Amino acid sequence: xxxxxxxxxxxxxxxxxxxxxxxxxxxxxxxxxxxxxxxxxxxxxxxxxxxxxxxxxxxxxxxxxxxxxxxxxxxxxxxxxxxxxxxxxxxxxxxxxxxxxxxxxxxxxxxxxxxxxxxxxxxxxxxxxxxxxxxxxxxxxxxxxxxxxxxxxxxxxxxxxxxxxxxxxxxxxxxxxxxxxxxxxxxxxxxxxxxxxxxxxxxxxxxxxxxxxxxxxxxxxxxxxxxxxxxxxxxxxxxxxxxxxxxxx
Amino acid sequence: xxxxxxxxxxxxxxxxxxxxxxxxxxxxxxxxxxxxxxxxxxxxxxxxxxxxxxxxxxxxxxxxxxxxxxxxxxxxxxxxxxxxxxxxxxxxxxxxxxxxxxxxxxxxxxxxxxxxxxxxxxxxxxxxxxxxxxxxxxxxxxxxxxxxxxxxxxxxxxxxxxxxxxxxxxxxxxxxxxxxxxxxxxxxxxxxxxxxxxxxxxxxxxxxxxxxxxxxxxxxxxxxxxxxxxxxxxxxxxxxxxxxxxxxxxxxxxxxxxxxxxxxxxxxxxxxxxxxxxxxxxxxxxxxxxxxxxxxxxxxxxxxxxxxx
Numbered sequence: 001x002x003x004x005x006x007x008x009x010x011x012x013x014x015x016x017x018x019x020x021x022x023x024x025x026x027x028x029x030x031x032x033x034x035x036x037x038x039x040x041x042x043x044x045x046x047x048x049x050x051x052x053x054x055x056x057x058x059x060x061x062x063x064x065x066x067x068x069x070x071x072x073x074x075x076x077x078x079x080x081x082x083x084x085x086x087x088x089x090x091x092x093x094x095x096x097x098x099x100x101x102x103x104x105x106x107x108x109x110x111x112x113x114x115x116x117x118x119x120x121x122x123x124x125x126x127x128x129x130x131x132x133x134x135x136x137x138x139x140x141x142x143x144x145x146x147x148x149x150x151x152x153x154x155x156x157x158x159x160x161x162x163x164x165x166x167x168x169x170x171x172x173x174x175x176x177x178x179x180x181x182x183x184x185x186x187x188x189x190x191x192x193x194x195x196x197x198x199x200x201x202x203x204x205x206x207x208x209x210x211x212x213x214x215x216x217x218x219x220x221x222x223x224x225x226x227x228x229x230x231x232x233x234x235x236x237x238x239x240x241x242x243x244x245x246x247x248x249x
Numbered sequence: 250x251x252x253x254x255x256x257x258x259x260x261x262x263x264x265x266x267x268x269x270x271x272x273x274x275x276x277x278x279x280x281x282x283x284x285x286x287x288x289x290x291x292x293x294x295x296x297x298x299x300x301x302x303x304x305x306x307x308x309x310x311x312x313x314x315x316x317x318x319x320x321x322x323x324x325x326x327x328x329x330x331x332x333x334x335x336x337x338x339x340x341x342x343x344x345x346x347x348x349x350x351x352x353x354x355x356x357x358x359x360x361x362x363x364x365x366x367x368x369x370x371x372x373x374x375x376x377x378x379x380x381x382x383x384x385x386x387x388x389x390x391x392x393x394x395x396x397x398x399x400x401x402x403x404x405x406x407x408x409x410x411x412x413x414x415x416x417x418x419x420x421x422x423x424x425x426x427x428x429x430x431x432x433x434x435x436x437x438x439x440x441x442x443x444x445x446x447x448x449x450x451x452x453x454x455x456x457x458x459x460x461x462x463x464x465x466x467x468x469x470x471x472x473x474x475x476x477x478x479x480x481x482x483x484x485x486x487x488x489x490x491x492x493x494x495x496x497x498x499x500x501x502x503x504x505x506x507x508x509x510x511x512x513x514x515x516x517x518x519x520x521x522x523x524x525x526x527x528x529x530x531x532x533x534x535x536x537x538x539x540x541x542x543x544x545x546x547x548x549x550x551x552x553x554x555x556x557x558x
Contacts, residue, residue, distance in 0.1 A: 045324035048366055052304055052321060055359045059350055130350045136380060198440055220353075 063127030068227035070237040074119040078112065079160065081245040085115055086163030088239035089132075089219075092226040093139060094165040097191055097215060100225075105141060106183040108165040108191040109152065110219075111201045115163070124227060124237065133220040137193040141213040142206050149188045150175050151205035161245045166191075170246045193219050290422045292471065293334040294540040295327060297341050298505030299532035301348030301377065302360055307533070318535040320363045326537055327367050334541075336421040339368060340428065342505035343375025343477035346386075348533070356381055361392035369395045371417045373430030373475035374402070375505060382443045383407050398430035398475060400459040403448035416459060418467060424544055427463035430475040431456050431492070433506055452478060452487050457496050464498040471542055474499050479506040480515075480529055493517035493525040501540060504529035510536075 074085040094108040117131040144152070153175050156162055167182045182188060187210055194214075197206045230237060306319035331337050341364065346357045357378075364372070374397055378386055387408050390397075400415045416429035431452050435444045456474065463469045474492075481490040489504040497520050510531040519525045530536040 043325040043329075044319070044321040045328060048321040048324035048363055051362060051366060052359065055351065055355060056305065059354055062354070063350055127350065130353065134348070134353075136353065194440055194442075199437070 063125060063130065065126045066123045067126050067129070067224060068124045068231040068237050070119055070121055070124055072237075072239065073121040074237075074239055076112075076115055076118045081161035081247060082241055082243075083112065083163070084239040084241060085119060086110070086112055087165070087241065087244065088119075088237065089115060089223060090163040090165035091239075093219065093222050094191060096217070096222045096226060097139060097141070101215060101217070103141060103213065103215065104189050105166060105191040106185075106189045107167050108163075109156070109196070109203075110163040110193060111196060111203075112162060113201055114193065114195070114219075119237070126224060129220060129223050129227065133223060135195065135219075137195045137219050139191060139215040139217045139219055139222060140194045140197050141215065142190045142192060142197050143187050143210040143212070144190060144205070145210060146179055146186065146188065148205050148209070149179055149182065149190070152190070152203075153178055155203065155205060156245070157247075160247075164244060168244045168246075172246060172248055189213075289543050289545040290336065290424055291334065292336045292338065292421055292424070292426065292542040292544065293330065294473065294501075294503075294538075294542065295330060295337060295339045296503045296528070296530065296538040296540070297323070297534055297536075298477075298503070298529055298538075299344040299375065299508050300341070300360070300534040301344055301532060302346060302352035302357070303349060303533040303535075304351045304359060304363065305349075307535070314533070314535050318533050320367075320534065323534055323537060324363070324367050330539070331368075338370050338419060338426065338428070340473070340475055340503055341369055341372035342475045342503050342529070343373045343430075343432070344377045344505060344532075345372065345375070347377040347380045352380075356385055357389040358392050361389050365392065365394035369393075370419065371396055371398055371428050371430075371475070373397060373477055373505075374399050374413070374432055375477040376433050376435060376438045379435065379439045379443045379447075383409050383445050383447060387412060398428060399432050400429050401431050401450040401452050401455045402435075403450060406446035406448070409447070416463060418463075418469070424470045425468060426471045426473065427467055427469035428473045428475060429456075429459045429463065430477075432477045433479060434487075452492060453495050456492060456499075460496060460498040470544060472499050474502045476502050476504045477506045478504070480504050480509040480511075480527065481507070489527045489529075490515070490517060493519055493527055495520055496525070497521045497523065499525050500542075501525065502527045503538070508532040 072084065074088055075083070076085055077083045090108050090110050093110065094105060097103050098105050114135065114137070115132060116134055117128070119128065119132060153169065156164065156169060157171050169178055171178070192206065196203045197209070197212060199207050227237065303318050304320045306322065307314040307317050309316045327339060345360050345364070346352050351359055372395060374386070390412060396414050396417055397412070398414045398417050402413070404410045404413055416427055419426040419428065434449050435447060436449065460472055460474070463472050476489050476492065478492060479488050481488045489502045493499065493502055494517055499519070502525060504527055507529070508531055509529045511527070511529050515527040517525050517527060528538055528540065530538040
């Protein structure tokens, strides 16, 4: 290796060391991560802690705020045609956008994968809603042709159901009939998240839409708004399995 | 220099000489080498990736990482290493943002302030660092008292133009270290309205151009690539492994994106049959990666040791 200035050749020895947080006064080497004792011995840097403290306090105050009370537990469930949690979130998104924002929506489609935790029975904190919906996805209304909507219905049928609202899907009926039950218009207004609208969770039927209407409302903010509203009215949160998606048995 | 005693302090476990002329992998530093360390310069690289706004440790009842991580602990660990070592570089391989309400509420302000407090030297950009748009990233930059590097995003049509460096040079005791960055394809991963007019450039060619520039024009003694491409994929998608195999002059790739916990660094023979190592330390700041480079003026061989068996 030729160097311009000092013309030295270089010997490099690389020592790769993973340092575990439980390190005491000297460095420990380990080939496993989990069997280290954690971590009452680890010093907390005073300056860093001082920097974090006001942010944490303010955040905790906000996150620990009880924003609603739920009458029932709404568990995160997989492989079900409909879930209490999915129905709850889809219905409230539909309601917020149509009733509060006065936008036209024929149908709402979200995805189970995007609902990240169960809601417990009893007090619901703001932090719990952040756990349920950590992403900053916004609600959008995708305007699509009936042809695309048929693709959408086939998708929902093939994946065995997703959170929906605005219309029932009885898959014992033909797709054409289901489509007419949603809307007979040439343009269908489908409420979803911008993540799904960009083809997320393989929802490719949302791509190349007729147009897209931005609501600039985050899904999480819609949930929080709904909780606060119901709480103010003295209502507890509810959800039911109402057979909105049915398959051939 | 204090390196001699430092080397003796440590127990190295694994031994395998790969070949001469390239990077060698040794279990214990040969006595001969230890005897010749008068002109050895130690450079300590500390690194994180995919911290994802994990400011606080995981809760004590977390099923996977109970009471692990935490920025204030990382800060004290880094401070301790700085007090022991003379030449320290602190790097981050991207996805600093998104993952806890700290990001939702403060938009990365606290993350950057903490990294500045810890004196990070340079970071690269991950896909989640676009989660509040390029504007959201730009607005937070004043809180970051360290530069960002990337060589394969063309920001020229965006407000980030001139804010992101292609590479950053460091000098320790006359030795030059070049650190550059490479990012993952944004289309399909990040909403277009967030990354805007940022153009993704195929990594292999532009990475090689940057590495060659650092080697031939800047005469770097050590070249480090901060990558947010991801460690490897089942499909034939560009990754750190593929990048290492198809390039030259890169000594180490510090990776991210795939949240890969490497039990030991991966050794790849690059296009010149020389060794490039890849390291990645999971996510959420529950580990701090450390690489010590020992550079001397005695030999032209490069040696590489790992304690991780």
